[in-house]
Amino acid sequence: xxxxxxxxxxxxxxxxxxxxxxxxxxxxxxxxxxxxxxxxxxxxxxxxxxxxxxxxxxxxxxxxxxxxxxxxxxxxxxxxxxxxxxxxxxxxxxxxxxxxxxxxxxxxxxxxxxxxxxxxxxxxxxxxxxxxxxxxxxxxxxxxxxxxxxxxxxxxxxxxxxxxxxxxxxxxxxxxxxxxxxxxxxxxxxxxxxxxxxxxxxxxxxxxxxxxxxxxxxxxxxxxxxxxxxxxxxxxxxxxxxxxxxxxxxxxxxxxxxxxxxxxxxxxxxxxxxxxxxxxxxxxxxxxxxxxxxxxxxxxxxxxxxxxx
Amino acid sequence: xxxxxxxxxxxxxxxxxxxxxxxxxxxxxxxxxxxxxxxxxxxxxxxxxxxxxxxxxxxxxxxxxxxxxxxxxxxxxxxxxxxxxxxxxxxxxxxxxxxxxxxxxxxxxxxxxxxxxxxxxxxxxxxxxxxxxxxxxxxxxxxxxxxxxxxxxxxxxxxxxxxxxxxxxxxxxxxxxxxxxxxxxxxxxxxxxxxxxxxxxxxxxxxxxxxxxxxxxxxxxxxxxxxxxxxxxxxxxxxxxxxxxxxxxxxxxxxxxxxxxxxxxxxxxxxxxxxxxxxxxxxxxxxxxxxxxxxxxxxxxxxxxxxxxxxxxxxxxxxxxxxxxxxxxxxxxx
Numbered sequence: 001x002x003x004x005x006x007x008x009x010x011x012x013x014x015x016x017x018x019x020x021x022x023x024x025x026x027x028x029x030x031x032x033x034x035x036x037x038x039x040x041x042x043x044x045x046x047x048x049x050x051x052x053x054x055x056x057x058x059x060x061x062x063x064x065x066x067x068x069x070x071x072x073x074x075x076x077x078x079x080x081x082x083x084x085x086x087x088x089x090x091x092x093x094x095x096x097x098x099x100x101x102x103x104x105x106x107x108x109x110x111x112x113x114x115x116x117x118x119x120x121x122x123x124x125x126x127x128x129x130x131x132x133x134x135x136x137x138x139x140x141x142x143x144x145x146x147x148x149x150x151x152x153x154x155x156x157x158x159x160x161x162x163x164x165x166x167x168x169x170x171x172x173x174x175x176x177x178x179x180x181x182x183x184x185x186x187x188x189x190x191x192x193x194x195x196x197x198x199x200x201x202x203x204x205x206x207x208x209x210x211x212x213x214x215x216x217x218x219x220x221x222x223x224x225x226x227x228x229x230x231x232x233x234x235x236x237x238x239x240x241x242x243x244x245x246x247x248x249x250x251x252x253x254x255x256x257x258x259x260x261x262x263x264x265x266x267x268x269x270x271x272x273x274x275x276x277x278x279x280x281x282x283x284x285x286x287x288x289x290x291x292x293x294x295x296x297x298x299x300x301x302x303x304x305x306x307x308x309x
Numbered sequence: 310x311x312x313x314x315x316x317x318x319x320x321x322x323x324x325x326x327x328x329x330x331x332x333x334x335x336x337x338x339x340x341x342x343x344x345x346x347x348x349x350x351x352x353x354x355x356x357x358x359x360x361x362x363x364x365x366x367x368x369x370x371x372x373x374x375x376x377x378x379x380x381x382x383x384x385x386x387x388x389x390x391x392x393x394x395x396x397x398x399x400x401x402x403x404x405x406x407x408x409x410x411x412x413x414x415x416x417x418x419x420x421x422x423x424x425x426x427x428x429x430x431x432x433x434x435x436x437x438x439x440x441x442x443x444x445x446x447x448x449x450x451x452x453x454x455x456x457x458x459x460x461x462x463x464x465x466x467x468x469x470x471x472x473x474x475x476x477x478x479x480x481x482x483x484x485x486x487x488x489x490x491x492x493x494x495x496x497x498x499x500x501x502x503x504x505x506x507x508x509x510x511x512x513x514x515x516x517x518x519x520x521x522x523x524x525x526x527x528x529x530x531x532x533x534x535x536x537x538x539x540x541x542x543x544x545x546x547x548x549x550x551x552x553x554x555x556x557x558x559x560x561x562x563x564x565x566x567x568x569x570x571x572x573x574x575x576x577x578x579x580x581x582x583x584x585x586x587x588x589x590x591x592x593x594x595x596x597x598x599x600x601x602x603x604x605x606x607x608x609x610x611x612x613x614x615x616x617x618x619x620x621x622x623x624x625x626x627x628x629x630x631x632x633x634x635x636x637x638x639x640x641x642x643x
Contacts, residue, residue: 220597
């Protein structure tokens, strides 16, 4: 089916734990499509020629509202996850209309346009101008981010003479920091890889020593496998499992997994690199554990053991 | 050039699955561990042999046999047009030349055959690679990345190094169908039509011998209609046993044959079940499992120690790479 609406857009990412969001270079396309009766919010990276986000949205799941000039945000009703997009059409006059249409299509809440003070994040620096070269478009948006709110100043014409070597180097540097790998700036090899955090021997011992774990894993098996420990063992020791963790590792480093991370109930920070992802998991584990313990105490004797060893 | 075709594994389960999903009935692909007559006989009736080369070095310049344009207009030969699609294309080159009343190609492939009749090999190749259905089935056996990053995955040393060639009998002659060549290659008349694989074995052994050992890795698979054949055998033998019993006779030999046929069939069925499981695992989205396992590790306070162990593992790998004079960045692609 043809897309219901499509427009050129780039993504923006939050800087570490600050409230500043910076546009990423790279030409992309937001595309709302209907497939088999379901509504898809897709983001395609035009340089990699690949769909890097494909989110199925039911009415009310999310809304697409203005963050600041030329920047709109996909907000989720069930979590604090946010995906920011900056409009890349050279002509800015259609931005708001398009975004309103997107919001309508996804059944989002209509919000009043708020001043940047009321938003919990701010878009840094000037609104990016989308000229034909993505480098100059992004380069002029990469002023040093300021912590204080700034009135966005949208240039009315594409700025010439940008995209020089120095600016590209600065861009690459800033990006390396944003994407929050566990390595320092300038290092190409991360200090660890996710597959090595999950070697199958350790996972099998974990399952063997934690009887309550197995039942929670069974729902995540392929549906045509028998729901048994043997099937879990097969799944975890399969080469596909290892590939999936390696692939997740790579995907987390690109910062493209906003919707997926949101779908796991994790905050948006969890999408930016492996370290952030694992920190978000630790926080989630702590929350769940506290909840389980509270419920255990509430039930009196509770089910099984009240306290973990 | 890959244009939306994913990499698939070269695995008989995958190939059998691809054929099935395209609507083919009566054929399966099985692994051959060698060219011995016994191994070939065990897979009787073999309809085609698929030979996979994996290049390690050097170019292959074998020109045994003759390039020919077969007279029969229904002879199907497609040139390889898209690298990632090469496995499916080789499979189709074989399957579309099988003429057997017990083998059904199904609607999709019959249409393909009819549509492309009269087209030159390159155009036939494009017809296959332009087929949405074939591409969809092919891709459904690829590795499952739930976030579409497959296309941007950096190429590894393994990619594109496979080349598939099939050998099969058509009209009494042995043909070699190589998608990288402009035409089919004929290896001449088959001396014993009941035993075409014997000639194929000679040709293949000559081919393998042209390479110094270790330079080329190869895999051999057979496209066979063995399960259909065995099913028929079981039916025939069962009937014979029943008729014998009706006459008050019991033939040891027939009973033994029947048992053997049933056992073989049972083993094939088990193999198919196993392949179904492998296919499920191949297509599965592991995010749920990964998330749940990471959470449990975190709850038990074991996540940080696992991360520390992973850091040590990384240091070890980097050191090993450096010791070999290789770049540590290669680790990212493994």
